[in-house]
Amino acid sequence: MIIGIDLGTTNSLVSVFGENGPELIPNSLGSYLTPSAVFFDKSGNSIVGESAKNHLVTNGDSSTSKFKRLMGTNQLTNIARKNMRPEDLSALVLRSLKSDAEAYLGCAVEKAVISVPAYFNDIQRKATVAAAEIAGLSVERLINEPTAAALAYGLHDKDGEDTFLVVDLGGGTFDVSILEMFSGVMEVRSSAGDAFLGGEDFTDRIVEYFCEKMDLVSDKMLAEDLSRLRLVADRAKIMLCDEMTANVSYRNGEEEVALSISRDKLESISKDLINRTKIPLQRAISDAGLTASEIDRIVLVGGATRMILVRNLITRLFKRFPEHELDPDTVVALGAAVQAGLISRNAALEDMVMTDVCPFTLGYETSRQTLGHEQFEHGIFSPLIERNTTIPVSRNHIVTAMQKGQKEIDIRVFQGEAPYVRDNIKIGSYKISLPYNMKEHEEVDIRFTYDSSGVLEVISTVVSTGKESKLIIEGNPGTLTGKEIEKRFKELEKIKVHPRDEAQNEALIARISAAYENALGERRSAISSLLSEFEHALASFDKRRIEEVRSVVEERLQYLEASNAFD
Ligand SMILES: Nc1ncnc2c1ncn2[C@@H]1O[C@H](COP(=O)(O)OP(=O)(O)OP(=O)(O)O)[C@@H](O)[C@H]1O
Ligand SMILES: [Mg+2]
Incomplete structure (x- = not known):
């Protein structure tokens, strides 16, 4: 069995090619999206996902995220008094996805197709393969993220004959690919991108804007406070998809501060980021020997393409609306499953052929x-x-x-x-x-x-x-040798995973604690009583009661998170 994995900067997903085509596999919280964040609890057990993301706010020293951006470098992250390489952190995410797949499929999983940004260089690709090996997975194929998205679309519309433009703006990377499709044959004509441009850069801009308003300097803030401000900024960015102005609040010391940002403001503080997206777009089109008007379909992939300013840019450049028939968050993972199906020669994919390019x-x-x-x-x-x-x-x-x-x-x-x-x-x-x-x-x-x-x-x-020699990248910064991979595999094996059946409870506690951090006054005490109510339920060890209380608490928490002191 080969699984498909979308190993993202902010979110990761796992999938499989099942009887009815590509399927997404839920994690232990029942969700398809697993935040690419890692946390170590007091006993040194690792927790990956939603809960780890909330721990960034309450336990900055024991949690981390966005390490995909470090892949291919030697930069170490000090977390829970351990120095970890980006491959180790990615391996923890991969291991968690592997175990979700094993729980779902009911069998051991050892092989995977993993998607990477098309614009990932050779060192970053090798680091991804190493991360998989450290997690106990062998990589059957790395697939470029926009190519995976196109595979998912291609399967969706098998008889189409079109020229596609795939625009993938994720959390940390930007990729553009142009494909031609005719009767099941998909050919990538060109790819271009920026491996360091994504939705998180827009969040950073909002963070800087909010800091300015509060007279704070982001570099001098505590890691926990900065993570909490990032969460608030990210929420504002997402609100701007539906509203002209986003209103949020942030607890700055003993004061709750009302912060707001308009769509126009976001556009003006991120002009240079938007301009950077134009470069790969233009290059991909000219490398494919096409003009903008020769493109039949435009497909948006990646959470950050939900931003209105990105959609407006595409509409303006191509003079038509992009399509989003498939969910931009999950389409890459679905495509990775299709690739896994192609490798295992699944009969349902017999007449599908795919070619890619070196970008x-x-x-x-x-x-x-x-x-x-x-x-x-x-x-x-x-x-x-x-x-x-x-x-x-x-x-x-x-x-x-x-x-x-x-x-x-x-x-x-x-x-x-x-x-x-x-x-x-x-x-x-x-x-x-x-x-x-x-x-x-x-x-x-x-x-x-x-x-x-x-x-x-x-x-x-x-x-x-006739004497041959092979380039061995050993000793090159950012690349691990076979021996080192073996050693890290053994190290990682020692790190236990937080018990799976406690995942939902642990995640809720982490979420309540993060919300508590950001509130004051009445909201803070309301959140605090949710925590004690849930802890009481947990102490009863009564499974049914815990479940009941959990769903009530979740609902009330959602309301409290969305409201702020200034509504
Ligand atoms: N509704 C929304 N509006 C604006 N931004 C959004 C929205 N939903 C998600 N995002 C942003 O999309 C990004 C995550 O997208 P996605 O999950 O596709 O990235 P990823 O796959 O983790 O990253 P990458 O592919 O770059 O490695 C985050 O920056 C997130 O804030
Ligand atoms: Mg992605």
């Missing part, structure tokens, strides 16, 4: 002799696989040694669109030893193979001897 250029560093001089200019980028080439793809170049007696050639691999390597991203490097008695122009064949998951392999062969 960026991959190449290596070379030097060239400057005209008329005996000097060399270094740092030149030589592309080997050009962006938007259909994958899998394998390409080679022959390079020659520059000098007689040269002992080795340094191969440095880069990704990017700039003519000089200094402006591109370094993927890795290695040295090829040349034969002792080498000829004047010893040749080396360099081959790049980019597989269907978007993972790069580089092999070089000394032509005269």
Whole structure:
């Protein structure tokens, strides 16, 4: 059994290709969306999801989120006195999704298709594969998020013959893809994106705006207070989808402050973010050799495309309304399940074919002799696989040694669109030893193979001897070796998961505590009595009573969370 996973910056989902097509799998709280947040309780057990998200407000030292943005780096997060890599934190989320799938399917799960932003680079992709391995999952395929969304749409409308534009603005990443679809065959024509642009950046802007109003400096705030302000800002951002102005309140010390923001204000404080979305949109269209009017359908994916200013931008640029037949929150996970179905050759998908592209250029560093001089200019980028080439793809170049007696050639691999390597991203490097008695122009064949998951392999062969060497990215910042993965797998195995049957109760307590933090006066005491009512029920150990009280408390809490002191 292969599961599909959408490992998001803010929310993650798990799915499977069942008898009736792709299905979403609920978590232990009965919800399809699991916030990508991790919390460690006092006994060191891990909790992932809604509850961990609320703990960000009450236990900042023991909880964390948004670590997808750190994937591919060596940045450690200190949490509950442990130093964790982004792969470890992602692995905890993956492990939680794996166990939700196992509970739902009633069997062990070891294989997964995981979606990644199309614009994730090679290091970020390898980090995602490592995270899965640490969680005890083997990755059957990485699928680009907009491609997954298109697969879900394609299955939905099998006989369509259209050119699609998929715009995916999630919590932390922005991807654009153009696809052509005809009788079950889906071809990605181009992809472009920004791996560091998402809905969370708009929330940050609102946080800064609110800070300014309260004379606060976000960098100097306590982690817990900042998380609480973020929750308030996020709520305001979501309210602006239905209302012209959002009114929220924030407890600043011993004072409850009324905060408001209008749609126009949000637009003016995030102009540069909106402008940044235009760049990948334009590039994807021109790389596909199309004009805006040649696009038949526009599909919006990712929670942040619910923002009115994003919808307005798309409508203005393309002079038509985008569609959202499928839920933008779940469509990537559904597509990952379709890909899992394709890999396991599910009969229902027999006539479906999908091809994808490599969204960026991959190449290596070379030097060239400057005209008329005996000097060399270094740092030149030589592309080997050009962006938007259909994958899998394998390409080679022959390079020659520059000098007689040269002992080795340094191969440095880069990704990017700039003519000089200094402006591109370094993927890795290695040295090829040349034969002792080498000829004047010893040749080396360099081959790049980019597989269907978007993972790069580089092999070089000394032509005269046939000696092969492989680029091993070990020691490169942000990449774990096989040994390290094994070690972290064992470490993670030691971390116990908070008992599943207590998940709902634990989550509610975390939510009440977070709401309590942000209230004062009467609202605070109302929230406090909810807490004691629920704790009383828990102490009774009477399952039915607990369930009854839980649903009453949830309802009252929802009302209290939505209201504020200034309504
Ligand atoms: N109604 C809404 N209005 C505005 N923003 C919203 C709304 N609903 C969700 N969002 C925002 O969407 C983002 C989350 O979207 P989504 O769940 O698609 O992201 P993700 O898959 O976790 O991230 P990524 O794909 O970038 O890794 C958050 O920033 C959230 O605040
Ligand atoms: Mg997403």
